[in-house]
Amino acid sequence: MRRDTFQAIADPTRREILDLIACKPLNINALAGRFSISRTAVYKHLRILLECDVIEIKQCGRERYCMPKPGKISAVRDWLDAFELKLRDVP
Amino acid sequence: MRRDTFQAIADPTRREILDLIACKPLNINALAGRFSISRTAVYKHLRILLECDVIEIKQCGRERYCMPKPGKISAVRDWLDAFELKLRDVP
DNA sequence: GACCCATGCAACCAAAAGGTTTCACATATT
DNA sequence: AATATGTGAAACCTTTTGGTTGCATGGGTC
Numbered sequence: 001m002r003r004d005t006f007q008a009i010a011d012p013t014r015r016e017i018l019d020l021i022a023c024k025p026l027n028i029n030a031l032a033g034r035f036s037i038s039r040t041a042v043y044k045h046l047r048i049l050l051e052c053d054v055i056e057i058k059q060c061g062r063e064r065y066c067m068p069k070p071g072k073i074s075a076v077r078d079w080l081d082a083f084e085l086k087l088r089d090v091p
Numbered sequence: 092m093r094r095d096t097f098q099a100i101a102d103p104t105r106r107e108i109l110d111l112i113a114c115k116p117l118n119i120n121a122l123a124g125r126f127s128i129s130r131t132a133v134y135k136h137l138r139i140l141l142e143c144d145v146i147e148i149k150q151c152g153r154e155r156y157c158m159p160k161p162g163k164i165s166a167v168r169d170w171l172d173a174f175e176l177k178l179r180d181v182p
Numbered sequence: 183g184a185c186c187c188a189t190g191c192a193a194c195c196a197a198a199a200g201g202t203t204t205c206a207c208a209t210a211t212t
Numbered sequence: 213a214a215t216a217t218g219t220g221a222a223a224c225c226t227t228t229t230g231g232t233t234g235c236a237t238g239g240g241t242c
Binding site for chain 2 (some may be wrong): 217218219220221
């Protein structure tokens with residue numbers, strides 16, 4: 001299984017999840033409520049985001065709050081920077 | 092079929108293709124020669140990159156040279172920028 | 183203890199992704 | 213004209229992806 005940051009943000013639902021929790025941490029049910037797909041489907045996206053290390057989840061009573069984990073996302077920016085640098089060198 | 096820039100760069104082979112032709116335009120056979128997979132497989136990746144509008148192909152005799160097409164790639168950078176801006180606002 | 187509510191997870195499914203082999207065809211080269 | 217090279221594309225296969233329903237569990241609350 002290819003589990004890198006590029007894969008993490010390839011899916012539009014996962015990008016939307018990231019956008020949502022970037023503004024405010026949300027527990028899993030609240031998050032799932034924002035989408036038309038099932039909670040389980042959202043949960044699976046969360047697992048992928050977790051595996052890719054772009055989010056973290058903190059337990060709070062019986063709820064678990066999801067929040068972005070900056071760091072790994074920069075891998076994408078790094079690749080983009082390198083790529084566009086090459087374009088500039090040999091246009 | 093989800094055919095956006097995020098999808099285009101999600102596959103490592105496609106990123107490698109982009110990296111290669113960013114340095115120097117290559118025809119399809121030359122490009123395929125750089126990978127261990129079949130020419131047809133590389134060709135399929137090229138079609139996806141074409142559909143996502145991140146490369147262009149120029150005919151030159153019987154050869155077709157692939158080169159990056161800047162522009163659409165910026166969609167990724169735009170999303171990244173907006174995302175990290177949100178992180179900065181509500182940390 | 184009994185009952186909710188939020189979550190984890192297994193089993194299953196259809197479609198898409200990524201690959202292969204094979205053949206067709208167009209353009210150079212001899 | 214015959215041959216070699218570069219490419220396009222069909223048919224097929226396996227694995228991954230993204231989704232579902234249904235059930236188990238575990239921490240609050242009454």
